[in-house]
Each structure stands twice: as structure tokens, then as C-alpha cells.
Amino acid sequence: MSPTMTETTVVTLKIDDREISARSDQTVLEVAWENGLFVPALCHYEGLGDVGACRLCLVEIKGSPKLTPACVVKVTQDMEVVTQSERLAKYRRSIIELLFAERNHICSVCVSNGNCELQTLAQKLGVDHIRYPYLYPKVSVDASHSRFTLDHNRCILCARCVRACDEVEGAHVWDLFGRGVDTRLISDLGTPWGESETCTTCGKCVHICPTGALVEKGKSVAEMVHARPRFAAMARVRSSSGR
Amino acid sequence: MxxxxxxxxxxxxxxxxxxxxxxxxxxxxxxxxxxxxxxxxxxxxxxxxxxxxxxxxxxxxxxxxxxxxxxxxxxxxxxxxxxxxxxxxxxxxxxxxxxxxxxxxxxxxxxxxxxxTTQPFFTRQHKIVLESSGVVDPERIEDSFVVGGYQALLKALTTMTPEEVVDTITRSGLRGRGGGGFPTGLKWSTVSKAVGDRKYVICNGDEGDPGAFMDRSVMESDPHRVLEGMAIAGYAVGATEGYLYVRAEYPLAVKRLKLAIKQAERAGLLGANIGGTFFSFKVDVRLGAGAFVCGEETALIASIEGRRGSPRPRPPYPAASGLWGFPTLINNVETFANIAPIVKNGAEWYAALGSGKSQGTKVFALTGKVLNTGLIEVPMGITLREIVYDIGGGPLPGHTIKAVQTGGPSGGCIPEAYLDQPVEYETLVKLGSIMGSGGLIAMDDTSCMVDVARYFMEFCMTESCGKCVPCRVGTVEMHALLTKICEGQATMTDLEQLEELCEVVKSTSLCGLGQTAPSPVISTLRYFRDEYIAHIEHKTCPAGVCSGLKSGAVKAQEVLA
Structure with a gap:
């Protein structure tokens, strides 16, 4: 991306009644996290382009009738943001419940048990049961790759892997295929991952996956720990090397 | 020329x-x-x-x-x-x-x-957009010349500045005919003031509401009018390239538009130095691949760019950063078809038509349980009753009109009692529906409102792009609940959950598709809650549509009991 021509300034704004100063090129989510505020997010990841897809980071901005995803909106002078309200808490819980109902998320047998962002958020948001009927889709597991496994049962379609592979690794192995609830993650236009000619086996997608959808082989229940710091370092190197 | x-x-x-x-x-x-x-x-x-x-x-x-x-x-x-x-x-x-x-x-x-042709179906109409539909041969540009085709474009190019054109459109009061009703003049002026090395004009011909065929008809019957409107828009906002995004399910419209572009280019009315002036404008046709969501402007732009047709959060709006990141004006087919008459006859002439904050005319695809179905163009402010009973000829023999559905899967059902309300953007919103792109479905006593809501939910469910969670999963869950109600398996708890999901999906979805997907449910619940309750508590479908349930009316006392 070419550097933007608009000048970066320092602005002050209010988040949850707290006076906060920030750079004008920062997003509301970045600023909120920087200041230790809890705003849930699943599709956002530092170093990746934002898509505003998971809808968990929705916040109320004074003067706007609609809820706004904090990950894509930049801070402005005198902005007033509400990140915690009864309504937002209700919506966030519903979205987490919908994600659990969509695929077959069985924590007790998942390799990511204990290291899963979906699970953690559910606990933090007080989701103790799922009110919506489970859809129980019949989805497959792609274990054709020599080192990694793709388990569609755990995929939440956040597309972090798609962006990490495209924006950071530059290989663009992953894509989304199909529509609506039938959307699936595919590698190399639908060929099995193990036969992919573009995959560099770098593992970025695996370490950035919030759930147990992309995992290292040979891991048993609760053994899959994502190496997040490693990814953050790679993303930083990438973004500082002349982009 | x-x-x-x-x-x-x-x-x-x-x-x-x-x-x-x-x-x-x-x-x-x-x-x-x-x-x-x-x-x-x-x-x-x-x-x-x-x-x-x-x-x-x-x-x-x-x-x-x-x-x-x-x-x-x-x-x-x-x-x-x-x-x-x-x-x-x-x-x-x-x-x-x-x-x-x-x-x-x-x-x-x-x-x-x-x-x-003296019947109200013909006499109650007021044709501006469809003025030359059915009169000109859409495959001969000379036919369009006889009825004044391209006169407005040359008038704008030779006698008006771009600012004057924008001002004319603003004063005419024209609002986006794609459904949202955003003031067209405001959009044009935003794009004209936006800074960019290049600008684009896009015509949205991805008409996808079930049962709606206004735009198809305009593109098939009078393609030059659309091209002329786009060229005027290009001149007004400072764009030299335009894209016509048409769904591939409209092969005849695509064929005629492509032919019309060729003819207009040959006549010097599109392409380089139009009418001998310094203004150049090129139009290309792009085909959609059958996704309803590509009618959403950011998804449409992604599709033209060759990417997956899924929407992105706005802002930035296309007016600031649209196609390939350049300022882009995007309007619907019917909006562009209104431009040439406005430029030709002046803003005052157009503003004088209609009522309230809704000026001009609106084309509707009138379908459903009425005698006359077809394509109609009526002045804004006409009542729904006039459309259904006079133009539509009223219900089929032996039946009564129960409701009118406008706005397709993003709209709502307006019950018979409110049919005397005028067709205006604000009024329809107040009634829980929207103007929409122009689908108008009449429903009679044989239509089950729960079934109608389920039908539209099924549509939204299969057309959801799958990007954001509430629309992708929420529509599936709502459809399951509606199916349960239709099958007589539901309880009042399910109804509660349905209403709660409506609110979640409406408030948290990324784009217009998800935000309006619950509308048919919300509006039928608002006016026909008794039908939902009849299905749930009495296992009865009042209209006799839902198989497996008793048919026939449930008495009001029973519903309350």
C-alpha cells in the first residue's frame, strides 16, 4: 500500500467515558486494546487487513444510528465510543452462540481445547449454553498435507488464514468457496492441501487460526498451542521491509 | 454527432x-x-x-x-x-x-x-421511464432519435456546465430507485467533488428481487435511455468510463445493451469526443454470475474488479473510494433512465410530480393475486389501493386482498387496512416496508403470511454471501424456526427466539442484505401476529397453505385465550 497523503495527527476521544489520546490513523479497536479495554474480535488480527466480518467488535458511536465495527473505523477528534452496553453484550453472546451452532465445535475432544479464541471469548462473554439448534453440517477433514490438518468442523470462516497467506506470506493458497452457510475454506482452487503447488508449508495460517481448524499434525486434545508471537514478528518484518 | x-x-x-x-x-x-x-x-x-x-x-x-x-x-x-x-x-x-x-x-x-386501453391499467399510469418502451425498436438507434433520444445528452454537453447538471438533478428531487431512496443529486455532487485521477460511473443492473423485472424491461425495451443517462452522469461528475453491471440471467438485455453501445459509438454519441465536444465517455458491460448480494454496491464493485462478490464495510463509500479505489458513482438502471427526461424538461417539471419528499414516478412489477399483472409506472403519491384495485383490477373473483408486499426480501407486507397510504419513501418505511426496487406483490386470503416470511427468509439464506456471522448463520436459524412454525412444531418460546434473532441479525449484519433480511418477518409479525399464533397454539393455518395443519380461520377469542 502506498503511504496515505493525509497527515497523521493526535486526537483525543472518549471510549466508555474515558478520555483517551490516539493517533488519527489508528482504529477504534487498536486504541481500545492499547488502553486495556475488552472488545471481543475474531476476524481481526494485528498485521492483517481488516474485513469487519465477525461483527463481535461492534461498538456504539455517538451520532451514528448504526453499530460500527471498531476494527475498520478510524478514531476522530471528540469521538464518543461505547464498547460495553447491555445491548452489545447480548448481540455478542448471540454471535458466539451462532458460531457454535454453525459447525461441530466439541471442545472436549478438540486439539485446541484451552488454546482457542472462540472458547475463550465464549467464557469471557458468559456463554454457558447454546440456545440455537445445532446445524451439524457434514464437513470433511483435509489431512493430505504432510505437516498440517484442516478440520472444517472447527472453521469459523474468519478468513485470517486467507489474508495471512495472501498478505504476509504472499502465496495466496487459501480462498473462500461457496455461499452463505455452505461457504468453505479451499486451498489452490479446491485441490487437496497436500497437493497444493503454492503452499510453502510456512505454517502462518496454522499459527494464526483462532480455533482448531488449522492445526499441526500429531497433536492430541488440548496440545495445539498457536505460536502467535512468531506470526506477529513475521508480519512486522513484512510490513517494515519496503511495503 | x-x-x-x-x-x-x-x-x-x-x-x-x-x-x-x-x-x-x-x-x-x-x-x-x-x-x-x-x-x-x-x-x-x-x-x-x-x-x-x-x-x-x-x-x-x-x-x-x-x-x-x-x-x-x-x-x-x-x-x-x-x-x-x-x-x-x-x-x-x-x-x-x-x-x-x-x-x-x-x-x-x-x-x-x-x-x-381505456381501462385504468393504462390510463392511471404516468410514463417517464417507460415513455419509449413499447414504442421504439430497441435494436435500432434511429428509432430512439425520433423520440428525442440523446437530445438531453447533447443539450447538457453543449449548453450546461457539469455543476449545472448536478444542480438540475438535485433540484428535481430524484432519489435512488434501487430501493434506498438516497438523494441522487447529493450522490452526484459528492462524486463530482471527490478527488481522484480517474472516476467511474456504474449502472447497477443486477436486479435480483424475486418477481421484479423493472430494470430488465427498461434495458430490453429502451437501452439507449440508460446509456444516455450514464453519459450525462459521467459528464456531471467528471468520469470518462462507465460500467453496466447486468446479471447474466438477462441475456436479452445484455445483447441489446451491447448492440446499443456499438450503435451509439458509431453515431458518435458514446466514445471519444461526444457530439464534437471535449467530453469522452466509454461504456462496458460486465456480467454478474448469479449472486443477489452483488446488487449491494461494494459487492458489485468487488465483482467488477474480478474478486469474490462480497460486501465490505462502509465508509469509505464508493463515492470516495470505489472501483479500483477511485471515486465511483453508482446508480440503479431506473435512476439513470430518469436522467435524460429531467435534463430535457428541467428540474421543476420533475419536482412538480409526486408528493412529499418523493418526486417523479416509480416503476413497479405488479404481480400476485390481482387480475392485471405486468409492468406499470405510476406517479409517486398514488395510493396502494389505486395500484391494486384500479390498475391491478382488484382481487381474483371470489377472493379478497389481504396484504401487499413491497421491497422484496428486504421489504415488508402492508395489510389491506393501510392501502390508502400513498406510495412515498417515508410512508412505506413508517408502515414497516420499503419502496424497494419495485417489486409489488398482491396477496389474498389464500396467502399464509408465515409461509410468505419463510419464503423470503429462504431466499436470504441461500443468497447470503457468508462473510459475516449473523447473516450467514442467523438466516439459517430463522428459516429453521419459521419452518417449525409452518409445520406446527413450534412453541411460543420459538417465537420469542425468532423475534430476538430478528433484532440481532438486523442490528449486527455487515451489509443491507443481512440488515434487512428479517424485515419480512418483522412486518408480518407486526400485522399478522395472530396467524403465527394460530400456527403455534392452534396448529392451524388460517389460509390453508401449510400442509399438515388444519385450515380455516381461528376465531379472535380463541387466539386471545
């Missing part, structure tokens, strides 16, 4: 047509083509040729409106020496009628086929 040359071309065409005492116009729009009107036109050609009639012209025209009675044919005859033409309209014309119609030229009309 300069304005003088355009006038000359129009005169030449008009003079050439004086040798024809009779013009037989055969509708060749999709609806009539489905009843083999193309074959019919060939038979007319052959019959005229066989009889050696040199004073008869058989021409293919666009949609005449009364699609339910197709194929439509009209005969325009001039009395000897007079320049005034009398028109006869025939409905349901079949091959065996061809000799009789040809025989009747200059004699008494064929009574058996006559279509009464």
Missing part, C-alpha cells in the same frame, strides 16, 4: 417513416418472447411481404406493460393524408390471428383480440 446532425438524423428517420401508413409493433421483451412473439413477428413480416404491402412496417418493440396478456401487438394507422395516427392494441395474439390482423389494416379492428 453534433446537435444539428442529431436533429437531421431524427428528421430523416421521421421522413422515411411517412411511407408507412401502418406500423405493426410486436412486443419482443422477455415475457412476450416466452409466448413466442419472435415467431409472431416473423409471421407478420411474411404475411405483409406475401401481400406485397409496401405501406406497412412490422417492427419489434419493447415491453408494452400488460405482460399477463402477451404477446402484445399494436397497430398504428394513419388515416389517408392525415399525420395523426390511431393506435389499436391487441392482446394474446397467436399465429392464427396474423392473417386477420393484416387483413384488418385500414379496416375495422379485430374485435376478438382488442385490448381495452
Amino acid at each position: 453534433t446537435p444539428e446532425e442529431l436533429n437531421q438524423a431524427a428528421e430523416r428517420e421521421a421522413t422515411a417513416s411517412t411511407v408507412h401508413d401502418h406500423v405493426v409493433g410486436v412486443c419482443t421483451s422477455t415475457a412476450c418472447l416466452a409466448s413466442h412473439s419472435d415467431k409472431l413477428k416473423k409471421e407478420f413480416d411474411a404475411a405483409v411481404k406475401a401481400k406485397g404491402l409496401k405501406n406497412v412496417r412490422v417492427k419489434a418493440v419493447g415491453c408494452c406493460g400488460l405482460c399477463a396478456s402477451g404477446p402484445m401487438v399494436y397497430v398504428e394507422s394513419k388515416a389517408n393524408g392525415s399525420s395523426e395516427a390511431a393506435t389499436r392494441t391487441y392482446a394474446n395474439v397467436a399465429s392464427e390471428h396474423v392473417p386477420a390482423v393484416v387483413e384488418s389494416l385500414g379496416a375495422a379492428p379485430v374485435a376478438a383480440l382488442a385490448c381495452d
Whole structure:
């Protein structure tokens, strides 16, 4: 991306009644996290382009009738943001419940048990049961790759892997295929991952996956720990090397 | 082509047509083509040729409106020496009628086929967008010249500044006809003021509401009007390139638009230095691949760029950062079709039509349980009752109208009691529906409102792009709940959950598709809650639609009990 021509300034704004100063090129989510505020997010990841897809980071901005995803909106002078309200808490819980109902998320047998962002958020948001009927889709597991496994049962379609592979690794192995609830993650236009000619086996997608959808082989229940710091370092190197 | 040359071309065409005492116009729009009107036109050609009639012209025209009675044919005859033409309209014309119609030229009309054009279906309409539909041959640009085609474009280019054009559109009060009703002039002025090395104009022809065919009809019947509107827009906002995004399910519209672009380029009315001025404007057609969500502007732009057709959060709006990141003006087909008449006749003329904050006319695809179905154009402010009872001819014999659905899967059902409300953007929103792009479905006592809500939810569920969670999963869960109600398996807890999901999906979805997907449920719950309760508590479908349930009315006391 070419550097933007608009000048970066320092602005002050209010988040949850707290006076906060920030750079004008920062997003509301970045600023909120920087200041230790809890705003849930699943599709956002530092170093990746934002898509505003998971809808968990929705916040109320004074003067706007609609809820706004904090990950894509930049801070402005005198902005007033509400990140915690009864309504937002209700919506966030519903979205987490919908994600659990969509695929077959069985924590007790998942390799990511204990290291899963979906699970953690559910606990933090007080989701103790799922009110919506489970859809129980019949989805497959792609274990054709020599080192990694793709388990569609755990995929939440956040597309972090798609962006990490495209924006950071530059290989663009992953894509989304199909529509609506039938959307699936595919590698190399639908060929099995193990036969992919573009995959560099770098593992970025695996370490950035919030759930147990992309995992290292040979891991048993609760053994899959994502190496997040490693990814953050790679993303930083990438973004500082002349982009 | 300069304005003088355009006038000359129009005169030449008009003079050439004086040798024809009779013009037989055969509708060749999709609806009539489905009843083999193309074959019919060939038979007319052959019959005229066989009889050696040199004073008869058989021409293919666009949609005449009364699609339910197709194929439509009209005969325009001039009395000897007079320049005034009398028109006869025939409905349901079949091959065996061809000799009789040809025989009747200059004699008494064929009574058996006559279509009464004094009926309200025709007289209550006010045509601006469809003015030349059914009059011109969509495949001949010369036909458009005769009715003033491209006059407005050359007027704008030679006598107005871009700012004056934007100002004219602003003062006309025209609002986006794609459904949202955003003021068109405001959009134009935003794009014209946006800074960018290049700008684009996009025409959204990805009409996808079930049962709606307004834009298809305009593109098929009068493609030059759309192109002219786009070129004027290009001049006004400072764009030199335009894209017409048309869904691939409209092959005839695509064919005619492509032909129209070629003809206009040859005539110097599109392409480089239009009308001998410094303004250049190029139009390309892009085909959609069958995704409803591509009618959403950011998804449409992604699709033109060759990416997956899924929306992105706004802002930035396309007016600031659209196609390839450049400022982009995006309007619907019907909006562009309104531009040339406004520029030609002035903003005041247009602003005088309509009522409240809704100016001009609106084209509706009138379908459902009424006698006359088809394409209509009515002035804003007309009541729904006039549309359904006068133009639509009222309910089918033995039935009563229960509700009117507008706005397709993003709209709502308006019950009979509110039919005296005027057709205006704000009024329809207040009633829990929207103007929408123009689908208008009449429902009678045989329509189950829960089933209707389920139908639209199924549509949204299969058309969701899958990007954001509430729309992707929420629509599936809502559809499951509605199905449960229809099957008589639901409890009041399910209804509660349905209402809660409506709120979640409406408030948290990324784009318009998800945000409005619950609308049909919300509006039917608002007006026909008793039907939901009849399904749940009494296992009864009042309309007798849902199989497996008892049919028949549930008494009001029972519902309350």
C-alpha cells in the first residue's frame, strides 16, 4: 500500500467515558486494546487487513444510528465510543452462540481445547449454553498435507488464514468457496492441501487460526498451542521491509 | 454527432417513416418472447411481404406493460393524408390471428383480440421511464432519435456546465430507485467533488428481487435511455468510463445493451469526443454470475474488479473510494433512465410530480393475486389501493386482498387496512416496508403470511454471501424456526427466539442484505401476529397453505385465550 497523503495527527476521544489520546490513523479497536479495554474480535488480527466480518467488535458511536465495527473505523477528534452496553453484550453472546451452532465445535475432544479464541471469548462473554439448534453440517477433514490438518468442523470462516497467506506470506493458497452457510475454506482452487503447488508449508495460517481448524499434525486434545508471537514478528518484518 | 446532425438524423428517420401508413409493433421483451412473439413477428413480416404491402412496417418493440396478456401487438394507422395516427392494441395474439390482423389494416379492428386501453391499467399510469418502451425498436438507434433520444445528452454537453447538471438533478428531487431512496443529486455532487485521477460511473443492473423485472424491461425495451443517462452522469461528475453491471440471467438485455453501445459509438454519441465536444465517455458491460448480494454496491464493485462478490464495510463509500479505489458513482438502471427526461424538461417539471419528499414516478412489477399483472409506472403519491384495485383490477373473483408486499426480501407486507397510504419513501418505511426496487406483490386470503416470511427468509439464506456471522448463520436459524412454525412444531418460546434473532441479525449484519433480511418477518409479525399464533397454539393455518395443519380461520377469542 502506498503511504496515505493525509497527515497523521493526535486526537483525543472518549471510549466508555474515558478520555483517551490516539493517533488519527489508528482504529477504534487498536486504541481500545492499547488502553486495556475488552472488545471481543475474531476476524481481526494485528498485521492483517481488516474485513469487519465477525461483527463481535461492534461498538456504539455517538451520532451514528448504526453499530460500527471498531476494527475498520478510524478514531476522530471528540469521538464518543461505547464498547460495553447491555445491548452489545447480548448481540455478542448471540454471535458466539451462532458460531457454535454453525459447525461441530466439541471442545472436549478438540486439539485446541484451552488454546482457542472462540472458547475463550465464549467464557469471557458468559456463554454457558447454546440456545440455537445445532446445524451439524457434514464437513470433511483435509489431512493430505504432510505437516498440517484442516478440520472444517472447527472453521469459523474468519478468513485470517486467507489474508495471512495472501498478505504476509504472499502465496495466496487459501480462498473462500461457496455461499452463505455452505461457504468453505479451499486451498489452490479446491485441490487437496497436500497437493497444493503454492503452499510453502510456512505454517502462518496454522499459527494464526483462532480455533482448531488449522492445526499441526500429531497433536492430541488440548496440545495445539498457536505460536502467535512468531506470526506477529513475521508480519512486522513484512510490513517494515519496503511495503 | 453534433446537435444539428442529431436533429437531421431524427428528421430523416421521421421522413422515411411517412411511407408507412401502418406500423405493426410486436412486443419482443422477455415475457412476450416466452409466448413466442419472435415467431409472431416473423409471421407478420411474411404475411405483409406475401401481400406485397409496401405501406406497412412490422417492427419489434419493447415491453408494452400488460405482460399477463402477451404477446402484445399494436397497430398504428394513419388515416389517408392525415399525420395523426390511431393506435389499436391487441392482446394474446397467436399465429392464427396474423392473417386477420393484416387483413384488418385500414379496416375495422379485430374485435376478438382488442385490448381495452381505456381501462385504468393504462390510463392511471404516468410514463417517464417507460415513455419509449413499447414504442421504439430497441435494436435500432434511429428509432430512439425520433423520440428525442440523446437530445438531453447533447443539450447538457453543449449548453450546461457539469455543476449545472448536478444542480438540475438535485433540484428535481430524484432519489435512488434501487430501493434506498438516497438523494441522487447529493450522490452526484459528492462524486463530482471527490478527488481522484480517474472516476467511474456504474449502472447497477443486477436486479435480483424475486418477481421484479423493472430494470430488465427498461434495458430490453429502451437501452439507449440508460446509456444516455450514464453519459450525462459521467459528464456531471467528471468520469470518462462507465460500467453496466447486468446479471447474466438477462441475456436479452445484455445483447441489446451491447448492440446499443456499438450503435451509439458509431453515431458518435458514446466514445471519444461526444457530439464534437471535449467530453469522452466509454461504456462496458460486465456480467454478474448469479449472486443477489452483488446488487449491494461494494459487492458489485468487488465483482467488477474480478474478486469474490462480497460486501465490505462502509465508509469509505464508493463515492470516495470505489472501483479500483477511485471515486465511483453508482446508480440503479431506473435512476439513470430518469436522467435524460429531467435534463430535457428541467428540474421543476420533475419536482412538480409526486408528493412529499418523493418526486417523479416509480416503476413497479405488479404481480400476485390481482387480475392485471405486468409492468406499470405510476406517479409517486398514488395510493396502494389505486395500484391494486384500479390498475391491478382488484382481487381474483371470489377472493379478497389481504396484504401487499413491497421491497422484496428486504421489504415488508402492508395489510389491506393501510392501502390508502400513498406510495412515498417515508410512508412505506413508517408502515414497516420499503419502496424497494419495485417489486409489488398482491396477496389474498389464500396467502399464509408465515409461509410468505419463510419464503423470503429462504431466499436470504441461500443468497447470503457468508462473510459475516449473523447473516450467514442467523438466516439459517430463522428459516429453521419459521419452518417449525409452518409445520406446527413450534412453541411460543420459538417465537420469542425468532423475534430476538430478528433484532440481532438486523442490528449486527455487515451489509443491507443481512440488515434487512428479517424485515419480512418483522412486518408480518407486526400485522399478522395472530396467524403465527394460530400456527403455534392452534396448529392451524388460517389460509390453508401449510400442509399438515388444519385450515380455516381461528376465531379472535380463541387466539386471545
